[in-house]
Amino acid sequence: MPPTGDDPVELLGDLIAIDSVNPDLVPGGAGEAAIAGFCADWLGARGFDVHRLEKRPGRPSIVAVARGTGGGRSLMLNGHLDTVGLTGYDGDPLDPRIHDGKIYGRGAFDMKSGLAAMLIAAARAVERGPLRGDLLLACVADEEHASFGTEEVLESFTADAAIVTEPSHLEVTLAHKGFAWFDVIVEGRAAHGSRPDLGIDAIAKAGHFLVALEDWGYRLEQGPAHALLGTGTVHASVIHGGEEASTYPASCRITVERRTIPGENADTVRAELSAILGDLAARVPGFRSHLRPGLHREPFEADRDAAIVHTVLRHAERALGQPPTLRGEPFWTDCALLDRAGIPCLLIGADGGGAHAATEWADLDSLHRLTDILTDTIADFCS
Incomplete structure (x- = not known):
């Protein structure tokens, strides 16, 4: 059983309640400082070595590292902290509300669901351990605007592979525009x-x-x-x-x-x-x-022969009971920056809807499935 408090739905609710509107999109927006601090404290309390990167004051990214015992492959999970604006949201965008198997709130789908899943999965995989390879969690600023957060992370950190947990309806994204x-x-x-x-x-x-x-x-x-x-x-x-x-x-x-x-x-x-x-x-x-x-x-296309692709597909098929759908995204993601840095990667995230819309939600069953897929992938890839 996961340790007390390590439930992805509970964590997602905590993340939704933190205002992290990107100030480059909405002048005066709260930015990532509060949510970065929350993630840093959460990961630090679970034994991760936490690094705060903040070239732009008030716009931090967090990289948390669980060092492996040696001889294994390293893996980076990447998720962004920022959201689009709150104005025009139907109801209180910072009040996480659960109804009919869904959780509502700004960022629930894009992409605090992926952020919650990767944090819980990392904690569970380390607890299950030991991992031979290093596990890195990159909780990055500014993906909704110019992605300087991931760019800053890649100046100091690398890995043998990466997974971006942007929402994808539990389908595996291997390319984007x-x-x-x-x-x-x-x-x-x-x-x-x-x-x-x-x-x-x-x-x-x-x-x-x-x-x-x-x-x-x-x-x-x-x-x-x-x-x-x-x-x-x-x-x-x-x-x-x-x-x-x-x-x-x-x-x-x-x-x-x-x-x-x-x-x-x-x-x-x-x-x-x-x-x-x-x-x-x-x-x-x-x-x-x-x-x-x-x-x-730049556009992105994964190497379908990469080890991380095969590993994620295998564990997604086990969790879903069938081979996952492969998809391409019309929108841009940080996968392109990771790929350009020489890190084989792909994207998989939760189901839901309403990204940037007046009502946003994530499917809770998909959140649990995503957490399981990521947990098993970490344990397998870094072993």
């Missing part, structure tokens, strides 16, 4: 609205780009598809232009998001955009523009 953001600045010429002979309407010129962008999206839909992810996509996210009704706009800025699949990256997206803008410059009189790159993250 990346993204690249670019600002397209279409240039015009400011002039009084009565002087079309002097002005160039940047917003009207930008319309040509928007039509080309839509056509680009259609072409992507018809292009080569990844087996788990389908094709890449593109859309216009934000548009800014103009000063006032009586002035020709001097510029119009369009933020473009391109979701990428393996084989695509920020460089290939920039080349695609440059070709579109070059074509418009050649065809549309007075069309001038320039590109400004923004944040980009």
Whole structure:
């Protein structure tokens, strides 16, 4: 039996009750300090060697290590501490409520369920022990924005394999899309609205780009598809232009998001955009523009022959009574950073729904199953 207080549902309720809104998403958000402190105390009380990483003041990540006896493989479990905002949530987002086999609250699904499961699983596996390889728990900041938490962890820690416990409905995620953001600045010429002979309407010129962008999206839909992810996509996210009704706009800025699949990256997206803008410059009189790159993250694809993949699949099949579904995610996760650092990894998490929505919940049965899968995987992989 697990030690008293080491119940994943109880722990998940405690985590939901801690405000950990990402302040890069919501100015004034609480950040990760309180929940990081809670996790550090919880893990320290169970004998883990706890490290607090805090390059950005008030935005800590925690790495807790259970040292192995030697000669075994090391494993890192990764889960993020931050959530999206509380405004607009239906009810009290920090009051965990259990009803009909589900637990409700902000972060219940994304992803405090995975965080609770990995902490309990780690404690149980160490108690079951001994483990030959090191076990690391990375409780990271800022995944919902720029993932500087995992980046900071990887500056000081590594492992032979990793599992990210983002929600996945107990399906095994072996790939996910990346993204690249670019600002397209279409240039015009400011002039009084009565002087079309002097002005160039940047917003009207930008319309040509928007039509080309839509056509680009259609072409992507018809292009080569990844087996788990389908094709890449593109859309216009934000548009800014103009000063006032009586002035020709001097510029119009369009933020473009391109979701990428393996084989695509920020460089290939920039080349695609440059070709579109070059074509418009050649065809549309007075069309001038320039590109400004923004944040980009790489897509991810697991090595299906990696030992961690086989280990998780084996224990998931035992817990579920059938082989788990393999899936790809349209969204980005920290798996890509772990993979880029040379750490074979995959993603598996709880069932539920309402990520970033007005009502969020996690399925309690799936929470217990996930905890069992992670416990057995740790004991097997690190033995």
